C-alpha cells in the first residue's frame with residue numbers, strides 16, 4: 041500500500057514502516073521528560089558490534105529475541121545482497137539509528153557501517169554522537185578499523201567506553217589488552233570489572249563498581265551467567281564457593297593488581313576523552329552487557345553544546361536547530377527521494393514545523409520526520425536535543441546543512457575526510473562529458489564521493505573511503521544521469537588538503553607543485569601524493585606546509 045511522504049511515493053518496498061501513531065510507545069510515556077544518550081559503537085568487523093547491539097536492545101527490553109539485528113547484519117555484509125536490496129527496495133534506513141529506552145533514559149544508537157559499506161558516512165556519523173562504545177575482540181586487541189574510528193572520536197574529544205568482548209574464548213591476557221589500549225591509543229584505562237580466566241577457564245566477571253560476581257552457570261547449551269553474588273570485597277570467602285579455589289586465588293591476585301595498577305574512574309578525564317572505563321565481557325553469552333549499559337547511563341554525557349557560527353548552540357536553547365550528518369539516497373531510478381539524517385541540537389521539533397535551511401536560505405516544512413524505535417520507523421510528533429530524525433526530501437538537504445527555526449546559524453566543525461582510495465574517472469562516450477560533470481558534481485556535494493579536478497590534465501580523480509562507494513556512484517550515475525562511467529587505477533594513493541600559516545609559503549608550494557595539485561569540489565587545494573614515503577618526504581622538505589587528512593567545514 042502506497043503512502044505519501046513529503047510528496048514522495050513510498051510503498052511497502054521502501055521499508056519505511058511509517059505509522060501515524062507511535063504505537064509501540066505507551067501513550068502515557070512522556071518522551072520529552074526522558075534524558076538522552078546519543079552514542080555509536082565503533083569496532084573492527086567481527087569484533088561483535090552486531091551482537092552487542094542486539095544484546096543492548098535486549099537488555100533494555102526493546103527486543104524480545106536476539107537474532108533480529110543479526111539478520112540485517114548478515115545481509116548488509118554481503119555486498120551483492122546490499123546492492124540488490126538497495127536497488128529493488130529503495131531507501132534502506134533499517135539500522136542507521138536505533139532508539140531504545142531504559143528507565144528514565146532514551147538511548148539513540150547510531151550505526152557506523154563497516155565491512156564493504158565502510159564510507160565517509162561511517163566517520164561522519166561520529167559527528168552526531170556525544171559518546172561511543174569501542175568494542176574490542178579479546179583475542180585480537182586493537183584492529184585497524186577500530187583505530188581509524190577512534191582517531192575520529194579523538195578529533196572531537198568524544199568520550200569512549202570500552203567493551204572487551206569474547207572473554208568466553210581464549211584471548212590475550214586482560215593486562216595485555218589494557219596496556220595495548222593505553223599504548224596504542226594514548227588513553228588512560230580504568231577497568232570496571234575483571235574476568236576470572238578466559239576461554240575454558242572463564243568462571244565469571246567480578247564487578248569493581250558493585251563488588252558483585254557474575255558467575256558462570258553451565259548447562260547443556262554451554263556457558264551462561266548465573267545469579268549475581270554479592271561480595272564483601274575480593275577477600276570474601278563466598279568467591280571460593282563460587283569457583284574452583286585456584287580460580288578464586290587468581291582472581292584475587294589479578295584483580296588486586298589491576299586495581300592498584302590502573303587509575304580509578306575519573307569523570308572529568310572520561311568526559312575530556314582522556315580516560316576510558318573498560319568493561320570485560322561476552323556479548324554472545326550476556327556477560328558484562330548490563331554493566332556496560334549501566335556505565336553508559338551513569339557516565340556518558342547527555343546532549344552536548346554544538347559548535348556553530350555565530351555562537352555554539354546549547355541543547356537548552358528553545359529554538360529548534362539541527363544539522364544533517366548523513367543522506368541516504370534511494371537507488372530506485374524512478375524516485376529521487378532520499379532521507380536526510382538530522383541531529384537535533386536544541387529545542388523541540390514538532391511535526392509540521394518549518395525550518396530554515398541556512399545554506400540556501402529557504403524554509404522547508406517538516407511534515408514527516410521519522411524516528412527509529414528499536415527496529416520500527418515511526419512518524420515523530422516531537423523530537424528534542426540529542427534525537428535523530430530522518431527527513432524525507434527530494435535532494436534539497438545535503439550533508440552539513442543547518443536547519444534552524446529562526447535566525448542566522450551555521451553548525452561548524454563537520455569534518456571532511458581525505459579519501460583512502462583514489463581512482464581516475466574514465467568516460468568512454470565523449471558525448472556525455474556534460475552529464476558526467478554534473479553527476480559527479482552533484483554526488484560529490486551530496487557527500488557520496490570526493491572529487492578532485494587536477495590543475496593540469498583533464499582526468500578527474502574520484503576519492504572514497506570504501507570500495508562500495510564506487511559501486512554506488514557507478515550505479516547512480518547510470519540511473520540518474522544516464523552516464524556509464526568506468527574507473528582506472530590512479531597513480532596517486534593519497535590526497536591531502538594543503539594549508540600554511542604563511543600565505544607566501546603556501547603560494548611558493550602551490551606554484552612549484554602545479555602538476556600534482558588539484559581542487560576539491562569546494563575549490564580547496566589538494567596535493568595528490570603517490571605513497572606514504574612521498575608524503576613523509578613532503579613533510580621533511582616543507583615544514584611550513586600542513587598536509588591535512590581532515591578538513592573542518594567552516
Ligand code: G4P
Nearest residue numbers: 084085086087088089090091205206208209322323324325
Ligand atoms: P560485527 O557486527 O562486529 O561484525 O560482529 P558480529 O556481532 O557479527 O560477531 C562476529 C562473530 O563473533 C559472530 O560469529 C558472533 O557470534 C561472534 N561473537 C560475538 N560476540 C561473541 C562473544 O562474546 N563470544 C563469542 N564466543 N563469540 C562472539 P560468527 O560465527 O561469525 O557468526 P554466527 O554464526 O555466530 O552468527
